[in-house]
Amino acid sequence: MEDVTKDVDVTEEEVKTYYEENSDNYRTNAGAEMAHILVKTEEEAKKIKAEYEAGTSFEDLAAKYGTDGTKDRGGALGFIEYDSPQYDADFLAGAKNLAEGQVSDPVKTQFGYHLIKVTNVQKEAVTKSYDEVKDEVKETVKEQKSYDIFNKKLDAWKSDMKIETYEDRL
Known part of the structure; x- marks a missing residue:
């Protein structure tokens, strides 16, 4: 996973968008x-x-x-x-x-x-400002993006190698 996602980076815009869409996660009642x-x-x-x-x-x-x-x-x-x-x-x-x-x-x-x-x-209730949580949000976005990229790569490998999963036998 580290090798597949080593070059993952996030933009300021992605971080701001995530914060705006998830500001409730940064609120304390x-x-x-x-x-x-x-x-x-x-x-x-x-x-x-x-x-x-x-x-x-x-x-x-x-x-x-x-x-x-x-x-x-x-x-x-x-x-x-x-x-x-x-x-x-x-x-x-x-x-x-x-x-x-x-x-x-x-x-x-x-x-x-x-x-x-x-x-x-x-x-x-108080919502932490974007500046207060920017680094935390950036890490969250980077982690999510890394998982998405890794899962797509994993699916591609499974397809290329013709791996079949028998869910009923797990």
Whole structure:
């Protein structure tokens, strides 16, 4: 494949066209960087929130009280879109209306009770500009073009060599 596609290049116009046709791939919906502390009871969550309000850092509290794997990362979950299907709807509803840096009251989900902290809040969807993703888009276009060229060459070889594939026997 490397030999067949070694001379593949893409034009600026191809890259721009791909970006324009696929700009949704470079969009981030509304959401925030989230961290949480998950515990079993509402009473535990309230006690932890009181410690936070008394000045203990959220990260330290997550490490001390958290009951899931995020406790080793200060409860950090990363950037989560508010409409993410991968997270509990009650959890997202509890996070959605928080202001920058705010920690929620206890939020009940199927997993227990969470204290949720949000940072880098993004209230609206944002599409990265062409200049921000130009190199990434160029690599994507080049990769697709390479696969197309290779597959055409492979089909030509199969035809020239009269190779037959018996799909029912695979």
